[in-house]
Amino acid sequence: xxxxxxxxxxxxxxxxxxxxxxxxxxxxxxxxxxxxxxxxxxxxxxxxxxxxxxxxxxxxxxxxxxxxxxxxxxxxxxxxxxxxxxxxxxxxxxxxxxxxxxxxxxxxxxxxxxxxxxxxxxxxxxxxxxxxxxxxxxxxxxxxxxxxxxxxxxxxxxxxxxxxx
Amino acid sequence: xxxxxxxxxxxxxxxxxxxxxxxxxxxxxxxxxxxxxxxxxxxxxxxxxxxxxxxxxxxxxxxxxxxxxxxxxxxxxxxxxxxxxxxxxxxxxxxxxxxxxxxxxxxxxxxxxxxxxxxxxxxxxxxxxxxxxxxxxxxxxxxxxxxxxxxxxxxxxxxxxxxxx
DNA sequence: TTGGAATGTCAACAAAGCTGACGTAATGTG
DNA sequence: CACATTACGTCAGCTTTGTTGACATTCCAA
Numbered sequence: 306x307x308x309x310x311x312x313x314x315x316x317x318x319x320x321x322x323x324x325x326x327x328x329x330x331x332x333x334x335x336x337x338x339x340x341x342x343x344x345x346x347x348x349x350x351x352x353x354x355x356x357x358x359x360x361x362x363x364x365x366x367x368x369x370x371x372x373x374x375x376x377x378x379x380x381x382x383x384x385x386x387x388x389x390x391x392x393x394x395x396x397x398x399x400x401x402x403x404x405x406x407x408x409x410x411x412x413x414x415x416x417x418x419x420x421x422x423x424x425x426x427x428x429x430x431x432x433x434x435x436x437x438x439x440x441x442x443x444x445x446x447x448x449x450x451x452x453x454x455x456x457x458x459x460x461x462x463x464x465x466x467x468x469x470x
Numbered sequence: 471x472x473x474x475x476x477x478x479x480x481x482x483x484x485x486x487x488x489x490x491x492x493x494x495x496x497x498x499x500x501x502x503x504x505x506x507x508x509x510x511x512x513x514x515x516x517x518x519x520x521x522x523x524x525x526x527x528x529x530x531x532x533x534x535x536x537x538x539x540x541x542x543x544x545x546x547x548x549x550x551x552x553x554x555x556x557x558x559x560x561x562x563x564x565x566x567x568x569x570x571x572x573x574x575x576x577x578x579x580x581x582x583x584x585x586x587x588x589x590x591x592x593x594x595x596x597x598x599x600x601x602x603x604x605x606x607x608x609x610x611x612x613x614x615x616x617x618x619x620x621x622x623x624x625x626x627x628x629x630x631x632x633x634x635x
Numbered sequence: 636t637t638g639g640a641a642t643g644t645c646a647a648c649a650a651a652g653c654t655g656a657c658g659t660a661a662t663g664t665g
Numbered sequence: 666c667a668c669a670t671t672a673c674g675t676c677a678g679c680t681t682t683g684t685t686g687a688c689a690t691t692c693c694a695a
Contacts, residue, residue: 318600323593324528326600326612327502331521332623333615334499335542337492351650356496363489369673377500382652384674406661406672428488434617435491438610440482445603445610447491450498452599458497516681534642547683549643571641571692 340426348419353378353386355423358412361396362420366409368401374461395419505591513584518543518551520588523577526561527585531574533566539626560584 341355360375361367369387373380387410390396395416401407412420435443451459506520525540526532534552538545552575555561560581566572577585600608616624 318597320593323596323600324589326596326608326615327524327589327592328528328627329612329615329619330499330502332620332627333618334495336619336623337495339620353651359492363493370671378651379653380673381654381675385651388674401672404662404672406659408673424489424492427492428485430618431488431491432483434614435483435488437617438613441606442610442613443482443491445607446614447494448603448607449599449611450494452602453498453595454494454501455497455504458501462493462497518682535640543682544684545642546644546685550682553643569641569693571690573642 336430337427340430341423344423344426350389353382354390357383357386357390358395358416358420358423361410362412362417362424365411368407368409370407372410390416501595502592505595506588509588509591515554518547519555522548522551522555523560523581523585524589526575527577527582527589530576533572533574535572537575555581 338352342352345351345355356376357372360372364371369380369383373383376383387396387398391398394413397411397413397416398408399411401409438446451463454462503517507517510516510520521541522537525537529536534545534548538548541548552561552563556563559578562576562578562581563573564576566574603611616628619627
């Protein structure tokens with residue numbers, strides 16, 4: 306793939322086209338987070354809580370260290386968020402069986418309810434965008450996003466996905 | 471366009487597919503901002519400064535109010551950023567001719583130098599992603615991003631683009 | 636001439652990131 | 666077994682970037 310060269314086919318790599326892509330990314334990301342943000346604001350939670358909830362929901366029983374690697378924040382920052390979620394009864398933190406230093410994280414029923422509420426909102430927008438653009442566009446969208454990630458993040462992420470999808 | 475229904479063509483709208491799109495968006499956005507962030511960190515500036523510089527560069531002479539509408543932040547927040555940029559000699563704020571309440575914003579030479587440095591880094595990543603994915607994928611990418619924006623942002627943005635592109 | 640719009644600024648605060656330091660428990664290694 | 670390392674939590678302090686609310690100035694327009 307990616308076989309194209311010369312002439313018109315390179316027009317989409319002009320600085321102007323790239324700038325438009327950059328701006329589209331900025332505005333789309335704002336739209337992408339807008340709906341969950343509105344819900345979170347009513348609950349005294351923020352985007353950081355959403356991210357934690359999302360990835361715990363995706364990989365129940367994940368450890369704190371795993372989460373740190375995926376989210377790319379410091380443990381102090383994540384800990385602040387997790388503490389709130391545990392105190393509020395949205396997340397359950399269980400000592401590891403084989404390795405008792407680890408904490409395995411699970412959503413409680415209440416946590417799953419919030420997760421559903423948040424991701425329903427986000428998926429609704431995603432679904433609308435996918436539907437408006439069509440399957441071919443979606444395939445391209447995913448390709449470009451994948452290529453835009455940091456290489457090691459891409460490797461790690463797609464490695465995980467192959468094992469659990 | 472967007473004519474498809476039933477059967478396999480809807481597979482790309484499963485919750486699992488949507489979730490993967492959501493995560494790809496998260497990781498890609500991080501990659502998208504990583505390079506400029508590294509440059510900004512060496513200069514005691516942040517993403518907010520980058521955004522202001524970007525949109526002033528894109529529309530020289532834009533007013534503070536225009537910028538507020540595009541960036542979607544409060545004037546206090548933007549003002550803090552603009553003040554720093556003006557004090558550091560990166561941005562020139564000129565009183566409007568017809569309406570002297572307005573300030574028209576321009577990048578100084580130094581400001582344009584930084585803009586180039588930042589957007590070169592960001593464009594390099596964008597270009598690499600575009601090149602890896604190919605023109606068709608890029609078209610789809612842009613379509614999906616456009617559909618993901620807030621409707622009024624989309625309207626405003628694409629309206630502006632039609633006039634000055 | 637007066638009301639309202641555009642701008643700037645002060646103060647106070649919150650979310651969410653960071654560094655650095657320290658403690659504890661559990662595990663791995665020599 | 667002794668010791669180093671790992672996983673996690675926590676305290677303190679700082680930064681960036683957002684928020685409200687209040688208020689002054691300038692100036693256009695009715």
